[in-house]
Amino acid sequence: MADTVAIGGLALVALAGVPSTMACFLPPHTEIGGADTDPERAAWLRRGEFIGGAVSLALAAAVSMIAATEIGEKAWLIFLAAFVLLGLYLWEYERAISMGAVDCGQ
Numbered sequence: 001m002a003d004t005v006a007i008g009g010l011a012l013v014a015l016a017g018v019p020s021t022m023a024c025f026l027p028p029h030t031e032i033g034g035a036d037t038d039p040e041r042a043a044w045l046r047r048g049e050f051i052g053g054a055v056s057l058a059l060a061a062a063v064s065m066i067a068a069t070e071i072g073e074k075a076w077l078i079f080l081a082a083f084v085l086l087g088l089y090l091w092e093y094e095r096a097i098s099m100g101a102v103d104c105g106q
Contacts, residue, residue: 003070004070004071006070007066007067007070007071010063010066010067010078011063011067011078011081013059013063014059014060014063014064014078014079014081014082015060015078015081015082015085017056017059017060017082018056018060018082018085018086018089019085019089021052021055021056021059022049022052022053022056022086022089022093024052024055025048025049025051025052025055026045026048026049026052026093027045029092029093029096030096032045032093032096032097042097045093045097049090049093053086053090056082056086057079057082057083057086059082060078060079060081060082060083061079063078063079064076064078064079
């Protein structure tokens with residue numbers, strides 16, 4: 001039972017790691033308005049998305065490998081959940097970038 005609780009805690013770390021890791025590499029959604037009109041800033045944001053995404057998925061992969069020792073083949077679901085969460089985060093971030101130009105009147 002204690003091992004199952006520990007694996008559950010690790011799964012939460014993997015999932016909570018996605019937005020917290022992305023926050024380390026990217027500014028908040030509310031501060032990126034008009035970024036798509038500045039190529040240099042947009043490139044900087046895309047680089048942050050890539051690096052933050054890679055770190056997030058590496059954390060999720062490590063947690064999945066650790067969890068596999070206890071829960072077996074179902075551990076890939078942790079990675080899948082983190083991947084989906086990252087996709088949602090990036091989708092919303094890209095939407096905020098593109099909406100910035102509209103909000104700035106451009």
